[in-house]
Amino acid sequence: xxxxxxxxxxxxxxxxxxxxxxxxxxxxxxxxxxxxxxxxxxxxxxxxxxxxxxxxxxxxxxxxxxxxxxxxxxxxxxxxxxxxxxxxxxxxxxxxxxxxxxxxxxxxxxxxxxxxxxxxxxxxxxxxxxxxxxxxxxxxxxxxxxxxxxxxxxxxxxxxxxxxxxxxxxxxxxxxxxxxxxxxxxxxxxxxxxxxxxxxxxxxxxxxxxxxxxxxxxxxxxxxxxxxxxxxxxxxxxxxxxxxxxxxxxxxxxxxxxxxxxxxxxxxxxxxxxxxxxxxxxxxxxxxxxxxxxxxxxxxxxxxxxxxxxxxxxxxxxxxxxxxxxxxxxxxxxxxxxxxxxxxxxxxxxxxxxxxxxxxxxxxxxxxxxxxxxxxxxxxxxxxxxxxxxxxxxxxxxxxxxxx
Amino acid sequence: xxxxxxxxxxxxxxxxxxxxxxxxxxxxxxxxxxxxxxxxxxxxxxxxxxxxxxxxxxxxxxxxxxxxxxxxxxxxxxxxxxxxxxxxxxxxxxxxxxxxxxxxxxxxxxxxxxxxxxxxxxxxxxxxxxxxxxxxxxxxxxxxxxxxxxxxxxxxxxxxxxxxxxxxxxxxxxxxxxxx
Numbered sequence: 001x002x003x004x005x006x007x008x009x010x011x012x013x014x015x016x017x018x019x020x021x022x023x024x025x026x027x028x029x030x031x032x033x034x035x036x037x038x039x040x041x042x043x044x045x046x047x048x049x050x051x052x053x054x055x056x057x058x059x060x061x062x063x064x065x066x067x068x069x070x071x072x073x074x075x076x077x078x079x080x081x082x083x084x085x086x087x088x089x090x091x092x093x094x095x096x097x098x099x100x101x102x103x104x105x106x107x108x109x110x111x112x113x114x115x116x117x118x119x120x121x122x123x124x125x126x127x128x129x130x131x132x133x134x135x136x137x138x139x140x141x142x143x144x145x146x147x148x149x150x151x152x153x154x155x156x157x158x159x160x161x162x163x164x165x166x167x168x169x170x171x172x173x174x175x176x177x178x179x180x181x182x183x184x185x186x187x188x189x190x191x192x193x194x195x196x197x198x199x200x201x202x203x204x205x206x207x208x209x210x211x212x213x214x215x216x217x218x219x220x221x222x223x224x225x226x227x228x229x230x231x232x233x234x235x236x237x238x239x240x241x242x243x244x245x246x247x248x249x250x251x252x253x254x255x256x257x258x259x260x261x262x263x264x265x266x267x268x269x270x271x272x273x274x275x276x277x278x279x280x281x282x283x284x285x286x287x288x289x290x291x292x293x294x295x296x297x298x299x300x301x302x303x304x305x306x307x308x309x310x311x312x313x314x315x316x317x318x319x320x321x322x323x324x325x326x327x328x329x330x331x332x333x334x335x336x337x338x339x340x341x342x343x344x345x346x347x348x349x350x351x352x353x354x355x356x357x358x359x360x361x362x363x364x365x366x367x368x369x370x371x372x373x374x375x376x377x378x379x380x381x382x383x384x385x386x387x388x389x390x391x392x393x394x395x396x397x398x399x400x401x402x403x404x
Numbered sequence: 405x406x407x408x409x410x411x412x413x414x415x416x417x418x419x420x421x422x423x424x425x426x427x428x429x430x431x432x433x434x435x436x437x438x439x440x441x442x443x444x445x446x447x448x449x450x451x452x453x454x455x456x457x458x459x460x461x462x463x464x465x466x467x468x469x470x471x472x473x474x475x476x477x478x479x480x481x482x483x484x485x486x487x488x489x490x491x492x493x494x495x496x497x498x499x500x501x502x503x504x505x506x507x508x509x510x511x512x513x514x515x516x517x518x519x520x521x522x523x524x525x526x527x528x529x530x531x532x533x534x535x536x537x538x539x540x541x542x543x544x545x546x547x548x549x550x551x552x553x554x555x556x557x558x559x560x561x562x563x564x565x566x567x568x569x570x571x572x573x574x575x576x577x578x579x580x581x582x583x584x
């Protein structure tokens with residue numbers, strides 16, 4: 001073979017080599033500190049405007065809390081929050097945790113009876129920034145049904161509010177005495193998806209609960225859109241549900257993905273997954289979506305897709321607000337063709353009208369770690385971003401500063 | 405000699421490049437008789453090997469020649485629970501004709517202690533497999549629960565059913581289709 005032809009073949013192969021290397025998972029451009037919580041089976045993050053960051057994580061049958069005052073660089077010793085209670089810990093349920101600016105941090109969990117029908121909904125609060133927890137309080141009891149997905153928030157006075165799912169009912173209770181006693185639990189909203197954790201936002205005047213609804217959809221299967229209910233009387237009553245997602249997503253199955261909601265300067269921001277582009281009855285992939293409301297949840301914007309690629313299944317988006325009103329979102333992405341599964345992060349500086357190209361935080365290139373998933377996100381007032389997720393070994397945290 | 409060395413170098417580079425391309429290939433397509441595996445209709449069902457609640461190890465590809473329903477479920481999933489009685493009934497009707505049910509519990513995101521009581525409560529007699537790592541769920545691209553895969557005797561995915569509960573009549577129709 002003449003050397004000229006050989007050189008041409010070498011060039012062609014060089015191009016092939018280059019293209020092959022581009023198909024591998026790309027390195028993240030984010031520079032972050034990484035930490036690990038071995039054996040954690042579930043994880044949540046919460047923080048306050050004092051710069052305190054709290055982790056709540058489940059191991060075996062207990063919830064533990066840990067506090068950081070340096071944006072997650074170091075954490076206090078782990079504190080058992082659930083006492084002698086046998087908490088029901090599942091990776092698909094983020095531990096319910098709430099934090100206020102007055103040294104209060106609280107958790108809520110479920111305790112299931114031996115026959116797994118019904119549950120006790122428990123609550124415990126710390127009034128010394130998580131150093132110790134008061135004895136658990138039984139906030140509510142469900143005598144029957146499939147109880148799951150408890151969620152928790154504080155009102156402006158530090159009184160806890162709880163929401164959870166029993167079957168296809170969204171239930172609610174609240175306390176007016178700091179969690180020593182609770183009102184009788186009531187069903188609120190319309191039907192609720194059985195396996196999707198709700199999200200609560202509380203302002204001095206309002207209570208908002210975003211949840212995945214469950215509406216009869218006829219022959220095409222149930223409609224599981226994201227809905228919002230609102231109370232302006234402390235939870236005594238809630239208005240009729242408002243629709244957040246602007247589609248009728250028919251799916252006769254549990255998508256195992258609730259919404260994530262935050263508020264900033266009176267505007268509500270919601271992120272969720274749905275598979276609106278999939279054929280009815282053939283759900284294989286979904287997208288991460290975003291919508292906002294500037295009128296207290298009465299109406300929501302045209303939905304914006306957060307992820308850029310439409311090949312993978314994008315799910316479990318979580319949302320947080322940082323300085324300057326920057327919207328931060330993280331979610332997990334599962335390949336449809338055996339490629340890399342990712343944990344993505346993005347942000348928006350125009351109230352969610354557009355989102356930056358996503359950055360990879362983690363992937364499944366290490367078989368010992370498995371898929372990164374179930375993300376939770378918090379951004380403090382200084383722009384410190386804390387993103388945690390679960391993998392095969394437990395929970396991991398990525399922390400970086402994004403001062404905007 | 406100098407030209408020969410250069411030629412040898414080029415050939416060496418070409419050979420290394422071919423090796424790199426081979427190592428960089430996508431390995432997701434385990435194949436049988438030229439078919440690719442994917443959890444989709446018309447494709448070879450991705451193989452898996454899992455341990456059951458009774459300690460037995462079951463490998464899907466060992467069941468060639470039988471019609472298989474692979475059902476992905478979790479104890480906290482109401483439609484999953486709701487369709488189990490129908491699956492049990494249809495299983496008993498067709499098991500002597502070569503029909504097998506593999507109920508794969510998503511143990512990696514379930515409460516292991518709930519599985520046995522649930523199985524006992526519903527009198528389930530088909531194998532309950534435990535996906536403790538989530539690898540099987542990943543291979544089957546689990547997106548929602550329940551998810552069911554009707555697999556022919558040749559190991560081909562005949563139908564995918566997302567959601568439930570599956571009605572008895574429809575179950576029978578699907579089972580008879582893969583028993584042919």
